Amino acid sequence: MAGHDHHRDHLSLCLCDLIRLLWSMVLPCVYLSLVLALLLFLLVMGVRIWLQRSRKARLAQNSSPTVAFFHPYCNAGGGGERVLWCALRALQNRYPNVSFVVYTGDHGVAGEQILEGAQQRFNIRLPHPVTFIFLKNRLLVEASSYPHFTLLGQSMGSMFLGWEALTAFVPDLYMDSMGYAFTLPIFRYLGGCRVGSYVHYPTVSTDMLSVVRERNPRFNNADYISANPLLSMAKVMYYCAFALIYGLAGSCSDVIMVNSTWTLGHILALWRAPSRTGVVYPPCDVRSFLNIPLEDEVEGEGLDDRKCHSIVSVGQFRPEKDHRLQIRAFRKLLDRKGVGPGGRDSLRLVLIGGCRNQEDDDRVLMLRGLCQELGVTEKVEFKLNVPFDELKRELVDATIGLHTMWNEHFGIGVVECMAAGTVILAHKSGGPKLDIVVPYEGGQTGFLADSEDSYATAMETILALSPSARLEIRRNARRSVDRFSDQEFDASFLSSMESLMGKLE
Numbered sequence: 001m002a003g004h005d006h007h008r009d010h011l012s013l014c015l016c017d018l019i020r021l022l023w024s025m026v027l028p029c030v031y032l033s034l035v036l037a038l039l040l041f042l043l044v045m046g047v048r049i050w051l052q053r054s055r056k057a058r059l060a061q062n063s064s065p066t067v068a069f070f071h072p073y074c075n076a077g078g079g080g081e082r083v084l085w086c087a088l089r090a091l092q093n094r095y096p097n098v099s100f101v102v103y104t105g106d107h108g109v110a111g112e113q114i115l116e117g118a119q120q121r122f123n124i125r126l127p128h129p130v131t132f133i134f135l136k137n138r139l140l141v142e143a144s145s146y147p148h149f150t151l152l153g154q155s156m157g158s159m160f161l162g163w164e165a166l167t168a169f170v171p172d173l174y175m176d177s178m179g180y181a182f183t184l185p186i187f188r189y190l191g192g193c194r195v196g197s198y199v200h201y202p203t204v205s206t207d208m209l210s211v212v213r214e215r216n217p218r219f220n221n222a223d224y225i226s227a228n229p230l231l232s233m234a235k236v237m238y239y240c241a242f243a244l245i246y247g248l249a250g251s252c253s254d255v256i257m258v259n260s261t262w263t264l265g266h267i268l269a270l271w272r273a274p275s276r277t278g279v280v281y282p283p284c285d286v287r288s289f290l291n292i293p294l295e296d297e298v299e300g301e302g303l304d305d306r307k308c309h310s311i312v313s314v315g316q317f318r319p320e321k322d323h324r325l326q327i328r329a330f331r332k333l334l335d336r337k338g339v340g341p342g343g344r345d346s347l348r349l350v351l352i353g354g355c356r357n358q359e360d361d362d363r364v365l366m367l368r369g370l371c372q373e374l375g376v377t378e379k380v381e382f383k384l385n386v387p388f389d390e391l392k393r394e395l396v397d398a399t400i401g402l403h404t405m406w407n408e409h410f411g412i413g414v415v416e417c418m419a420a421g422t423v424i425l426a427h428k429s430g431g432p433k434l435d436i437v438v439p440y441e442g443g444q445t446g447f448l449a450d451s452e453d454s455y456a457t458a459m460e461t462i463l464a465l466s467p468s469a470r471l472e473i474r475r476n477a478r479r480s481v482d483r484f485s486d487q488e489f490d491a492s493f494l495s496s497m498e499s500l501m502g503k504l505e
Helices: 002-061 079-094 111-122 150-168 181-190 206-213 229-250 261-271 323-336 358-374 388-397 412-420 430-436 452-464 467-484 486-501
Strands: 066-070 099-104 131-134 173-176 194-199 255-258 277-279 309-314 347-353 380-384 398-402 423-427 447-449
Touching: 002 181, 066 079, 066 150, 079 099, 079 111, 079 412, 079 486, 111 131, 111 388, 150 181, 150 229, 173 181, 181 194, 181 229, 194 486, 206 229, 206 261, 229 261, 255 261, 255 486, 261 277, 261 430, 309 323, 309 388, 309 412, 323 347, 323 358, 323 452, 347 388, 358 380, 388 398, 388 412, 398 412, 398 452, 412 423, 412 430, 412 467, 423 430, 423 452, 423 467, 447 452, 467 486
Parallel strands: 066 099, 066 173, 099 131, 173 194, 194 255, 255 277, 309 347, 309 398, 347 380, 398 423, 423 447
Antiparallel strands: none
8 A cells, every 4th residue: 555655755755756846848939038038029019010110201302192003914914904904094093192102113114115015905094104013033023933833933922022012112102913812911910001803813822722632633733633632631631721811811801802703712711801802803994895786797698708707816925825725625515616718717716815934935835836746826816915906806806715724714705705705615714704695684604615626526516606696695795794883893993992091081
């Protein structure tokens, strides 16, 4: 009995010694953590005070408040750039006493040339000047800089690029118009700015997780990963962790605008700020197309009597636009068509889009190589960074408007094709499926497809329709796009921005 008590006492002493040892190890770590947290807090506050002094010095020289847009690719010709210029035009018209700044990474071009390019591409002229802040480190957000862990690399890079922008100019209101959510906490907590965002596409989404879980190879899921269950599991964990951090960064935004129902669902799930989030459809230049009489394109003659039927695609040459699918589907269509009037000799595919960088230029070369491989080089035409007038002319002359991006966040090119009077054939997903190619007053507005065969079949069906049937679809489509006009965007955008702009004046 005494031995048992002695053993118990010895065990109690061992446990006490173990607790003392652990406490002696933990306590310094706690103190160190508190000291580091205090130092970090003091550093953040010091940086914030320094930046605030910079802003106060600016306001002392010029009392007008300043709104800054973060758009490193503002000289490109995509839908995101059209949103930027329309947003600036709307704000300048409503708030003439506010100054505006654009952070851009474009080099070798002056601010006047950027504005001239916006007018040529989008038919947009700003009523007042804007100031351009030219950033030197745009390479940090280039996907080509991060062969692996691209999302994380670009996001970290955007934080450094955002820091460069903030130290170059401290605005009163910061707007992220390109989807770099990780810049929001930098401007809010370090710069002391009010922040807003217009989200075209979530950086990570549940659809991306599904692709990896189901091990489907896509442009953002390499074959060697989709073929390996362990790598696929690791990538799912990486995406989940990234989605958590992405949501925390995005939730810093005071006002959140998204461009479609599809984007809204994902942003609500990730950023969890429903009271600050709303849909603002992007502006589509439909007015210049609506004056074109549809009847003139089909009056009298049937489709088979026309000498040439063009199938036109409008979209930047990015991998997710899936121009390869367009070319392969077009080749299948040619294989199904015979010779003679209305046959393969009457068809051509026109790919219109902008190239942002060397990576996009290389992609165009690859697509030209695919055309040569499939034997359709003479029937596929590439038109890069074309002026607005040429874009309009191609759309007006087109028979079919083609779109193939899986889960396109919205689809400005789809709307433009519908307004121009083409019969639209879009991907059966995302914005085109949920918001655009939907019945209008019970009538059909276009076609949807999701594979090479279904695209080829749909194009064949459209070409075989009678002129009156096509005309009815085109009329329905044209009437339905009024909700995507510049005027509708201006009203919705200004309404969303009112709470932020009202605090500046």
